Amino acid sequence: MKSIGVLTSGGDAPGMNAAIRAVVRTGIFYGYKIYGIERGYRGLLDEEIIEMDLSSVGDIIQRGGTILKSSRCEEFKTPEGREAAVEILEKYGIENLVVIGGDGSFNGANELSKLGVHTIGIPGTIDNDLAYTDYTIGFDTAMNTIIDAISKIRDTSSSHERVNIIEVMGRNCGDLALYSGLAGGAETIVVPEIEIKSDEIVKRIRTTQKRGKKHSIIVLAEGAGSFVNGAIGLKNDLMEKDGVDVRITVLGHVQRGGSPSAFDRILASKMGNRAVELIIEGKTAKVVGIKNNETIDMDISEALSLENNFDEESYEIAKVLSI
Known part of the structure; x- marks a missing residue:
């Protein structure tokens, strides 16, 4: 019987379980034996390999995180580590x-x-930082988690007439900050792709103050901006230049958790199903994605060579709407 192994690696993302479920059930439907590899490439080298059946993925589509768990593995990055991984896959008869x-x-x-x-490959990362696909699994859920936090923080921000900086994930990609900031009505959005000085942010705060609005929400992608110490540096700049009362909220790993949205569940299900279809077609070194609402596939090397195109149009819309 032909076999398929499935693993999750790197940072976890809501919807990974839905993708695992799709791979397992599609594979079994087409007569494959399915193996789950726990703890990513680390677990592969440690032979943490289990056979999975239909009940293995029952009642997981709504769960966040990954039932296979995830970790990082420096050993796998070496030629010796990868050769050992291949030997282990061969030992278990895992061809795909x-x-x-x-x-x-x-x-x-x-x-x-x-x-x-x-x-x-199936793209599972909340950062949405893979250029070949419009969306990655987990991005929509994480974005909605941030929007919910913005709404709650806005209540207390307006009550105390404060400026609140909300730091979100996305060190090299500003999609989470951009779209959650736009949807959450943030007065300022700080992303790695667009340089902004604290003087400009102060100007925006003063503009809103003149029309009677005494509170502001700033959504900051971690590590973005030319501020020393990130959110803390921005806070110090604002307090020094404008004397405003500033608070910082770092959402951190709360963005990774929670039950995946309907969009992420559907996206993961389609991608998991397509991944198995590509295996049946004899394809290799491919990644699955979504473009213009259609499931696509592309060579891994080509996909990784593409540069992210930041959505400057949405960024400008956010600036116009925040006046």
Whole structure:
């Protein structure tokens, strides 16, 4: 019987379980034996491999995180580590491997494909930082988690007439900050793709103050901006230049958790199903994505070579609407 292994690697994302479920059930439907590899590439090298059946993925579509767990593995990044991984896959008779994760996970899958393993990647990362696909699994859920936090923080911000800085994830990609800030009505959005000085932010705060609005919401992507110490540096700049009362909320890993949205469940289900179809077609070194609402696939190396195009149009709309 032909077999498929599935693992999750890197940072967890809501919807990964839905993708695992889709891979397992589609694979079994087409007569494959399915193995779950726990703790990513680390678990592969440690032979944490379990056979999965239909009941293994029952009642998980609504759960956040990943039932297969995830970790990072420096050993796998070495040629010796990858060769050991191939030997272990051969030992268990696993000919195909579905990797759910981000760019680092995809790099690992690409290297394994060069050693003869049929690999397919599914994009699971809340940052939405893979340019070849419009959306990655987990992004929509994380964005809605941030929007909910913005709404709650706005209540206390307006009560105390404060400026609140909300720091979100996305060190190298500002999508989470941009879209949650736009949807949440933030007065200022700070992303790595667009440089903004604290003087401009002060100007915006003063503009809103003149029309009687004494509170402001600033959504800041972690590490973005030219401020020393990020959110703390921005807070100090604002207090020094304008004397405003500023509070910081760092959402941190709360953005990774929670039950996945309907969008992420559907996206993950489609991608997991397509990943198995690509295996059946004999494809390897491919990644699944979504473009213009259609499921697509692309060579891993090509997908990873594409540069992210920041949505400047939405950024400008957010600026206009925040006056």
